[in-house]
Amino acid sequence: MEAEYPVLHRPADQATQWPSVPILAYKQDAAAPYKDVTRQILFDDPKLNCQLRYFEVAAGGHTTLERHQHVHAVMVVRGSGRCLVGEQVFELALHDLITVPPLTWHQFRAGAQEPLGFLCMVNSERDRPQLPSETEAAALRASAAIAAFMG
Amino acid sequence: MEAEYPVLHRPADQATQWPSVPILAYKQDAAAPYKDVTRQILFDDPKLNCQLRYFEVAAGGHTTLERHQHVHAVMVVRGSGRCLVGEQVFELALHDLITVPPLTWHQFRAGAQEPLGFLCMVNSERDRPQLPSETEAAALRASAAIAAFMG
Numbered sequence: 422m423e424a425e426y427p428v429l430h431r432p433a434d435q436a437t438q439w440p441s442v443p444i445l446a447y448k449q450d451a452a453a454p455y456k457d458v459t460r461q462i463l464f465d466d467p468k469l470n471c472q473l474r475y476f477e478v479a480a481g482g483h484t485t486l487e488r489h490q491h492v493h494a495v496m497v498v499r500g501s502g503r504c505l506v507g508e509q510v511f512e513l514a515l516h517d518l519i520t521v522p523p524l525t526w527h528q529f530r531a532g533a534q535e536p537l538g539f540l541c542m543v544n545s546e547r548d549r550p551q552l553p554s555e556t557e558a559a560a561l562r563a564s565a566a567i568a569a570f571m572g
Numbered sequence: 573m574e575a576e577y578p579v580l581h582r583p584a585d586q587a588t589q590w591p592s593v594p595i596l597a598y599k600q601d602a603a604a605p606y607k608d609v610t611r612q613i614l615f616d617d618p619k620l621n622c623q624l625r626y627f628e629v630a631a632g633g634h635t636t637l638e639r640h641q642h643v644h645a646v647m648v649v650r651g652s653g654r655c656l657v658g659e660q661v662f663e664l665a666l667h668d669l670i671t672v673p674p675l676t677w678h679q680f681r682a683g684a685q686e687p688l689g690f691l692c693m694v695n696s697e698r699d700r701p702q703l704p705s706e707t708e709a710a711a712l713r714a715s716a717a718i719a720a721f722m723g
Contacts (some may be wrong), residue, residue, distance in 0.1 A: 426673040429657050433667030442669075463580055463669055464645035470621030494615035496585075496691070498667070505663070506580050516584030518593075518614055522577040522698050535622065540647070542693060543623055544621050544641075 438475060438499075438538070439463070447476065448485065457482030457531075463540070472545055477538040478502065478531040486528040486558075486571070491536060491547035493521035499538030502531040503570065510570045513537065526553065528560060530570070575625075589650075589689070590614070590662040598627065599636065600665060604703060608682075616696070623696055629653065629682040637679040637722070642698035644672035646680075650689030653682040653720030654721065661721045664688065677704065677712060682719070 447458035457479035464473040531537035583711035598609035615624040682688035713719040
């Protein structure tokens with residue numbers, strides 16, 4: 422066993438998920454709109470080619486509507502909500518799996534009553550997210566279902 | 573959105589976890605001892621550099637005692653149990669995080685009363701597991717705590 426692995430076991434706590442894992446701001450980019458989302462980096466090991474992150478969207482909150490070349494592999498581990506992936510809106514329940522393909526608009530929203538917590542696996546090396554232009558946002562809102570989702 | 577992503581949403585089912593994801597034998601290698609473990613590959617996308625797998629150890633069951641160069645990033649998502657990592661035995665509860673460093677002996681065991689289900693993130697390209705020699709197994713059992721764990 423090597424010296425760079427001092428902590429092998431990080432217990433969970435139902436309230437805060439993992440007390441030993443820092444709770445981070447969701448975005449560094451102040452221009453990206455979102456509401457009531459926290460981020461925890463659960464695994465970020467130089468020997469692994471992916472990161473595993475945990476995002477928690479508070480009741481009534483939502484992540485940024487964005488897209489990028491890199492893929493998201495998502496699993497719900499707390500609460501429920503909905504997500505937009507491409508042109509489809511999905512209801513999300515505990516343990517559901519969601520794939521976000523390259524360059525596909527996506528957003529996660531908690532319901533009004535409970536948070537939505539999900540794991541997201543991504544490549545460690547990845548591109549930065551793109552935000553929709555006004556034209557692109559208008560094109561998304563042309564779908565009544567997507568407009569209703571976006572609120 | 574590209575054609576190779578026909579299924580974006582795979583709902584979970586409390587009984588079987590993910591009805592649309594095949595339940596596989598834990599090991600292809602008949603020489604590797606284990607008891608009552610199933611495996612599901614949740615994400616195995618050529619655009620991702622890691623896989624996310626789900627293993628479920630039935631009550632009283634255990635995974636193979638093994639080691640390898642590649643790293644495991646583990647999160648408990650069902651039930652409880654214990655694991656050996658190196659020379660330490662950890663009690664595992666829901667959502668606990670476990671790291672398995674390179675070339676470190678490890679094994680997961682469910683308790684007698686409930687299953688232990690966990691996610692395991694690994695690099696897509698990785699080495700094959702090694703089993704302990706008789707000498708190595710005896711060295712592990714020299715620790716009373718590890719001998720008690722191994723049963």
